[in-house]
Amino acid sequence: MKAATFTILFLLTFICSSWQKPNPSKPKTIKIAVISDLNSSYGSTKYHPDVYATLKELDNIKPDIILCGGDMVAGQKASITAEQTQAMWSSFDENVLKPIQQMKIPFSFTVGNHDASPSYQQDRKLAQDFWLSKQQQLGLKYIDKTNFPFHFSYQQNDIFFISWDAAGAKVNPEIFKWMEKQLQSKAAKKAKLRILLGHLPLYAIVASKNKTGEVLADNETTANFFKKHGIDLYISGHQHAYYPAFSDNLRLLNAGCIGEGPRPLLGDNVPATRAYTIIEVPVHNVKQFSYKTHIPNTGNTIELSHLPDSVVGFNGVSKKDVQAKTP
Numbered sequence: 001m002k003a004a005t006f007t008i009l010f011l012l013t014f015i016c017s018s019w020q021k022p023n024p025s026k027p028k029t030i031k032i033a034v035i036s037d038l039n040s041s042y043g044s045t046k047y048h049p050d051v052y053a054t055l056k057e058l059d060n061i062k063p064d065i066i067l068c069g070g071d072m073v074a075g076q077k078a079s080i081t082a083e084q085t086q087a088m089w090s091s092f093d094e095n096v097l098k099p100i101q102q103m104k105i106p107f108s109f110t111v112g113n114h115d116a117s118p119s120y121q122q123d124r125k126l127a128q129d130f131w132l133s134k135q136q137q138l139g140l141k142y143i144d145k146t147n148f149p150f151h152f153s154y155q156q157n158d159i160f161f162i163s164w165d166a167a168g169a170k171v172n173p174e175i176f177k178w179m180e181k182q183l184q185s186k187a188a189k190k191a192k193l194r195i196l197l198g199h200l201p202l203y204a205i206v207a208s209k210n211k212t213g214e215v216l217a218d219n220e221t222t223a224n225f226f227k228k229h230g231i232d233l234y235i236s237g238h239q240h241a242y243y244p245a246f247s248d249n250l251r252l253l254n255a256g257c258i259g260e261g262p263r264p265l266l267g268d269n270v271p272a273t274r275a276y277t278i279i280e281v282p283v284h285n286v287k288q289f290s291y292k293t294h295i296p297n298t299g300n301t302i303e304l305s306h307l308p309d310s311v312v313g314f315n316g317v318s319k320k321d322v323q324a325k326t327p
Contacts, residue, residue: 030157030286032195032279033058036069036237037257038096039114042077043084045091047259050274053297054258055099063278065156066105069237069255070112070167070199072096075123082122089130097134106139106156110163111149112199112237118168124150143187144178151175153182159281160191166198166236169217176225183229192286194232201236201254204313205243206263211314214238219315226250232287233279241265242275242293242302243311244321251321253277258296266311275302291324
C-alpha cells in the first residue's frame with residue numbers, strides 16, 4: 001500500500017512539473033571578442049594595465065573566439081635590434097597569448113604595422129618565426145594556412161574568417177586574387193557570415209591618421225571588392241578609436257585600442273578611452289549582429305548614442321552603423 005501511494009505521488013509530481021511553463025531562455029549567440037593595438041612605446045616589452053584588465057574580463061565573459069586587430073608588439077623602428085624584437089614577442093607570449101590559451105578560447109589575429117610593416121623585413125621575418133611556432137596552438141580550424149601568418153582563412157562556429165595582410169596602405173594584388181578564391185570556396189559560401197580582419201581601415205576617423213599612408217590606398221575600389229565578394233564585416237585597428245560604421249551593406253568595425261595612445265574621433269569632444277568590443281551574433285539571425293564595447297577596468301561601456309552620426313576624414317565619410325545597437 002505504501003509503495004502504491006509513493007508511486008501515485010511520484011506520478012502526480014511528474015505530471016504537475018510537466019505542466020509548468022518552461023522558462024524562456026535567451027536566444028543563443030556567438031560571442032566574438034575584438035581587441036587591438038596592445039603595444040606601448042617603440043621597443044617596449046611592457047603592456048598597459050588595461051591590457052591585463054581586458055584579459056581578465058574576457059576570461060569572465062568567455063567569448064567563442066578572440067580576434068586581435070594587430071600591433072601586438074612595438075616594432076617598426078630601424079634602431080630596434082633582432083634581439084629586442086624577439087624579447088617583445090616573448091613578452092607578448094608570456095603576458096597575452098599564454099593567458100588566452102589558459103582560457104581555452106580560440107585566438108586569431110592580423111599583423112599590424114608595428115608587428116610586420118612591409119618596409120621592415122626583419123620585423124616581418126621575426127613575426128613569421130614567432131607565429132609559425134604557435135600556429136597549431138591557437139585552436140583555429142584553418143581553411144588555408146599556406147601564407148600564415150600574413151594572410152590565412154579559418155572557420156569557427158559556421159563563420160568564415162579571413163585575416164589579411166593590411167599592415168601597410170597598399171595591399172599586394174596577389175592577396176586580392178587569393179581572397180577571391182577563398183570567398184568563392186564551398187566553405188565560404190556555406191558559412192552564415194563572412195568576416196575579414198585587417199589592421200589598416202578603409203577610412204580615416206582620427207586626426208593623427210587623417211592622411212595618406214594611414215588608411216588603405218584606393219579605398220573605394222577595395223570597399224567595392226568587399227561588397228562584391230560578400231564580406232559582411234571588416235574589422236580594423238590602427239586608429240585607436242572605436243567607431244562602428246556602415247556603407248552599402250558593408251559593416252565596418254573600427255576597433256579601439258587597449259594599449260597606449262587612445263585617440264578621440266575627428267570632430268568629437270568626447271575624451272578618448274581604451275576599449276574592446278564583444279560582437280554578439282544571434283545564431284538564428286546572424287546578419288543582425290550587435291556590439292557591446294567595454295572600457296576596461298571601469299565596468300562601463302561605450303553607447304552607440306554617444307557616438308557622432310558620422311566622422312569626416314580626408315578620404316571619405318564614415319557613417320554610424322545604426323544596426324549596431326547594444327544587445
